[in-house]
Amino acid sequence: MSEAGFRIWQFLPLGVPHDDFSPYQCLSAFAMHPGLLPQDAGQRAINQEQLQLWRHEQAHWVEDYALFMALRWEHNTDPWFSWPDQFRSRDRDALTAFAENNRDSMDAIIEQQFVAHRYWLEIREAAAERDIMLFGDMPIFVAHDSADVWSNPHQFMLDDYGLPTFVAGVPPDYFSAEGQRWGNPQYNWEAMHRDGFRFWIERLHHHFELFDLVRLDHFRGLEAVWTIPAENETAIDGYWEKTPGDELLAKLQQEMGCIPLIAEDLGIITAEVTALRKKYELPGMAVLQFGFDAFDDNPHKLHNIHRDTAVYTGTHDNDTIRGWYDSLDEQTRGHVLQAIGADSGEQVVDRMIDAALGSNGNLSIVPLQDLLGLGNEARMNLPGTTEGNWQWRFTWEQLADIDCGDLKQRIQKTGRLGE
Structure with missing residues (x-):
């Protein structure tokens, strides 16, 4: 990355996923996936004094996470809302007794998280030495089957049995005719407001321990969320519900100052969402693959991209450039070639990358699959599936196979080198 002139390295969320492997549906909003550790991680000596200090600093999540994971293993990885009542409802005596009988397992879980955190800080330090900033991604919602919901049920819209009454998603859009029913429980914003949005502040503090800047996923959810009654199987019959994003962002700014957040403002974006983003001076996003329709005011078209924008050839929800171009009809392909100054389909990947690099946006992000010129077989995610x-x-x-020298020259031509 350094040889090619890159200065930002973006990541998907680093959490512990469920069986579907989605990094946006994790078992904790704080824990790091142990699979990211080197194979020899367990052989490194651990400074017990540093471990205990870290454990104390992370006590707001790591103790509950260790207890949650130990209970989950005890119950064959079944979701917490199917556990026996004393564990599902967090009976204090039952949890204390279980923790006493499973202390070694819980200590091992915490130790593993400590090692992961330390390894990540080494990566961050190595990146900083090469003038590379780490760019994280914070999902707006958390998974129902997670340590966070289990340990803070009052912060979410749940019934007496721990089941969601309302869940999150998005209405029908470019990606799905039925919309997307994500299934994450909606926040109990009244409860969050009463405790000063503690959960959000702790999450962002944690993310900025690991990253230099953070993408706030589904930013439009801080203005209004698509609320779906939990009994509905699709997102079609949901409705928009206002959220206290203005108060939340003001509180975050008060607690943390002007933190470097990037707002993921894709999808159905209203004037109210844009006004909220601009009020707190947060850059938005543009995706070049979305910029080739017949509407001249499309914010993803190159001539409409503003400076306060992170410009992507595509995100994890898009196909690769090659896969996307191959899926287009002949007329649209011709329009794309003309718009990006390509003579043939063979040039599309390079010209799209150059267009992103040469855009007005403050940041330009290119997925690794596009740098490698890969097709649909390398697509990361198809929303709604x-x-x-x-x-x-x-x-x-x-x-x-990546020509770092060529990339560096192309970056230099756009004036981004060293920014």
Whole structure:
């Protein structure tokens, strides 16, 4: 990355996923996936004094996470809302007794998280030495089957049995004719307001321990969320419900100052959402693949992209450039070639990357699949589906095929080198 002139390295969420592998449906909003650790991680000596200090600093989440995971293993990884009542409802005596009998397992879970955190800080330090900033991603919602919901049920819209009464999603859009029913429980915003949005403040503090800047996923949910009654199987019959995002962002600014957040403002974006983003001077996003329709005011068209924008060739929810172009009809392909100054389909990937680099946006992000020129087989996620996603992996041999010198020259031509 350094040789090619890149200065920002963006990541998907790093959490512990469920069986569908989605990084946006994790078992904790704080824990890091142990699978990210090197194979020899368990062989490194651990400074017990540092471990205990870290454990104390992270006590607001790591103790409950360890207890949650130990209980989950005890119950064959069944979701917490199907556990026996004394554990589901967090009976204090039952939890104390279980923790006493499973202290070794819980200590091992906490130790594993400590090691993961320390390894990540080493990565961040190595990146900083090369003038590379780490760019994290914070999902707006948390998974129902998570340590966060189990340990803070009053912060979410749940019934007496721990089941959601209302869940999150989005209405029908570009990606899905039925919309998307994500299934995450909606927040109990009244409860969050009463405790000063503590959960949000703790999450962002945690993310900025790991990253230099953070993308706030589904930013439009801080103005209004698509609320779906839990009994509905699709998102079609949901409705927009206002949220206290203005108060939340003001509180975050008061507690943390002007933190470097990027607002993921894709999808159905109203004037109110844009006004909220601009009030707190948060950059938005543009995706070049969305910029080739017949509407001249499309914010994803190159001539409409403003400075306060992170520009992507595509995100994890898009196909790769190659896969996207191959899926277009002949007329649209011709329009794309003309718009980006390409003579043939063979040039599309490079010209799209150059268009992103040469855009007005303050940041330009190119997925690794596009740098490698890969097709649909390397798509990361197809929204609205649950099978075959989040499985693409690169190989070190593939990275050797990237011409770092050529990329650096192209970045330099756009004036981004060293920004």
